[in-house]
Amino acid sequence: MDKYIIITGASSGLGKETAKKLAQEGYKIFAGVRKQQDKESLESIHPNITGIFLDVTNEESVQKAFDIISQQxxxxxxxxxxAGIALGGPVEYLPIEMLKKQFDVNVFGAILMAQKFLPLMNSKDNRILNISSMASYGVFPFVSPYCASKRALDMFFNSLLIECKHKNLKIISIKPGVVSTPIWNKSVDACEEAFENVSQECREKYEKELLFLAQNARKNTQKGLKSEDIANLVSKILSSKNPKLSYNVGKDSYTARFLSLLPQRLCNMLVKTGLKCRIK
Ligand SMILES: NC(=O)c1ccc[n+]([C@@H]2O[C@H](COP(=O)([O-])OP(=O)(O)OC[C@H]3O[C@@H](n4cnc5c(N)ncnc54)[C@H](OP(=O)(O)O)[C@@H]3O)[C@@H](O)[C@H]2O)c1
Known part of the structure; x- marks a missing residue:
């Protein structure tokens, strides 16, 4: 019997690679996109992929996707x-609209998708895989919107797992470290735009840190894990009878987990010192 999988944010990066891998393995993929050209590009990869217009922050768009998928x-x-975006900046000056946007995509969007599609997940073996992040461990200064969103995502879905009356629903959090994808450049561009109108005072206070973080983020598009590493893990989790609740991917993700287990004061000191040493 055909096994159908929905992937949100499949236009690039991890989502696209995962769609490709799973389609090649015989799964039928509904790949969430927001542009016609992304739909065409994905559908040309493999006949098992159907592009579906899906903006996870827009209830009407999610409903339309549901209507199309539930007919099939x-x-x-x-x-x-x-689907995810990564936003950051110093908490002292974070534009609240930016924070809302971060949570709209990474948290509320994922919850909306689960609420909408759980009625189509009634067999013994259904799964929700959340592409969380090592950021969920919350040890990264200046990217607190992103970190908080990933922590919130993990928290909400852990509650769902406990509450849920779907008998054997499995909910799995995948926490990759840095992966080379377009998210990093998009993130720097979005943050630069959001902080364009921020006060001179903020610039003067945090210029060095923000410059360092932007340069570091742009470098991340070249280094780190490959999208294939995550796609391979997703494939493994989907075929595992008894997957774990949470997976770390990459050394940096294990380090973040370790740091988060330390007493908060010690963890903060290490992170602060580390940042200081790197910003000259
Ligand atoms: N790259 C990393 O280092 C890393 C590490 C850990 C976790 N992650 C997580 O992995 C996931 C995928 O990110 P990526 O690195 O592959 O970045 P990416 O290439 O930028 O992919 C992000 C995807 O999310 C989509 N998206 C953004 N806003 C959306 C919305 N409102 N509705 C629907 N789709 C939306 C984008 O679509 P458009 O093209 O239409 O904008 C794109 O397809 C994210 O959740 C990210 O937090 C990434």
């Missing part, structure tokens, strides 16, 4: 909440 199948094997 009454059973979704897995939902992969992958």
């Amino acid at each position: 199948t009454k059973e979704i094997f897995a939902l992969i909440n992958n």
